[in-house]
Amino acid sequence: MISCKSTEEFSGFSYDPPDVTNTIDKEISPQPRRTIGVGSPKVWVSNEFDGARLNDFYALNDSTFEILIAPENAPINNSPWYGFKIWSDSVRMAKIQLNYQDATHRYVPKLQSWVWPDSMWQEQFELPVEYDTASGTATFDVLLAEDPIIISAQPLNTTPLFKKELSSRGVIGKKFTKFREAGLSKKGRTVWEVEITEVKKEQKAPVLAILSRQHPPEVTGYLASLIFLEELTSDTDLAREFRETFIVKAFPMINPDGVDLGHWRHNAGGIDLNRDWENFNQPETRIVRDAFSWIKDHELRRMFYAIDFHSTNENIFYPINEEIQTNPDNITQKWIKEIMGDNPDIKFTVEEFDTSSPIAKNWFYHTFGIDALTYEVDDRIGEQQLDIVSRSAARSLMRLLLDEWDKIALEN
Ligand SMILES: [Zn+2]
Known part of the structure; x- marks a missing residue:
């Protein structure tokens, strides 16, 4: 089903229901609360x-x-x-x-x-x-x-707990973290943006995007994104250097309506948000798009890499095909090697895809020409293993992105 090359022809992944790429509102049946x-x-x-x-x-x-x-x-x-x-x-x-x-x-x-x-x-x-x-x-x-x-089905990490969770992890409440309302979901819930940086206003800086929870039940991927944010805000030399060089813009809870309404996959418009990154018919995808698209024309900012966290029945990475040229190129392939090397006892699968589907990762590629990754965490991963893998992956990513930015600085 993924063989088609152009976006127009993509009609869904093998596990998608029919008509998934039509992202105009579909009727939902609200569950009576009782x-x-x-x-x-x-x-x-x-x-x-x-x-x-x-x-x-x-x-x-x-x-x-x-x-x-x-x-x-x-x-x-x-x-x-x-x-x-x-x-x-x-x-x-x-x-x-x-x-x-x-x-x-x-x-x-x-x-x-x-x-x-x-x-x-x-x-x-x-x-x-x-x-x-x-x-x-x-x-x-x-x-x-x-x-x-x-x-x-999974631990209840709903939106009322989101801010508390970020505070208890030490992500918000720090001078270099901004927690701001990026917009409102279809039902009026806040879509929050977390920005982490110590970059100066006049400094040329690359941007890292972190997205999560487009799909409500995917709690392990969401928790991985929070652990990433915890590492990015930690008091280590690596994290400090990263914050002084990079701007992190994170949307860990993209589908707040779906999460609080106990949805299986869709937002309050009855749509799979991760099939709406071409038509942008839903408010939640528009909010995230608008938080990044200005970077394209900004002299001092450069979109650099994007990660979209999800969960499924295994730890699996979905990179962009290695043959597709991105700028910087093959960050994901280099990073996955690091993650696997740091966690030799854990099974990871890698499956590369073309860029035809209207998903978040491909929007970042088509808009900025950058590399991006769909990062899937096993639904059944234990708390301890999730913590170890996520922390080591966040650290190896910081090292890798700093290296890549250094290389670009040397070339110029
Ligand atoms: Zn998902």
């Missing part, structure tokens, strides 16, 4: 919180309960996000069956409970499931009591 109780004594569920997704709830018998999960609209990629609170009037075990409309089971359920005295939901553990390949459903056992627990 609390439902069934059985006796009652078992309760609720989707009345940010990031929730639960469309219906039934008792199949005394011990088994079915939860219906439906997407925001269909057809849609198989990334069935869910999130709900569940509790019972009496302490009991329950068998929960996740039944997906338009999808089959994908994400291992994560159980979170309210932790005192921190007053926040914290991830506790994964719940093992029994997967029925014929029906695509997944079943698990859980202990219920009067205090609600949250069960979700």
Whole structure:
């Protein structure tokens, strides 16, 4: 499907639903926010919180309960996000069956409970499931009591937590970090831009773009982008030199509506944002485009490299084909070698693509002639491994980009 060379001919990747490149608003079915109780004594569920997704709830018998999960609209990629609170009037075990409309089971359920005295939901553990390949459903056992627990497809990194998370990681609150409202999503949520730099106004400087969370369930890629920002703002000689040379412009939460509404993939316009980088029919992609496009004509600024973070079922890098000439050239190929060398025990896959699809990476290439990367993190990567890989990758990137900029300075 990727064989076509021109943008006009691209109609979707193998896993995309039909008509994915038509990014004019499509209808979505909003999930009713409610609390439902069934059985006796009652078992309760609720989707009345940010990031929730639960469309219906039934008792199949005394011990088994079915939860219906439906997407925001269909057809849609198989990334069935869910999130709900569940509790019972009496302490009991329950068998929960996740039944997906338009999808089959994908994400291992994560159980979170309210932790005192921190007053926040914290991830506790994964719940093992029994997967029925014929029906695509997944079943698990859980202990219920009067205090609600949250069960979700991935940790709930919703927009109300975004600023807190950046503060606790030390990204914002520093003199060289600007946290600004770049614009408003379709439903009026803020799309935030994080700018990190110690470059002087009159200094000629290259720009690094960091994007993430175009797709709501892709939490591991989002967390990787935050760890990158943490490294870029850290108090090391490398990070300081990088900030004195480069300007980092980051959009870690591009689809805030999708995240808070518990969407599987789309924004509130029912569109896959990472297929809208040619027509720009959606406000979120326009906001990010406009934050970068002025650089093209600016005397002192030069777009240099762009990373778009995502998640999938493996650690995989999607570079631009090595034969395609970019300026600077083959940053990604050099960087991936470093990442693999620094993390020899971790499996990474590399799959190069042409630049025909209307995705963020290709917009950066077509607009600025630069190299760019779609950086995909395994959905099931452990916290520790995510931290180690992301930190080492951020450091090797800083070293590499500083070298490349030095080379350009020498040539001029
Ligand atoms: Zn994605």
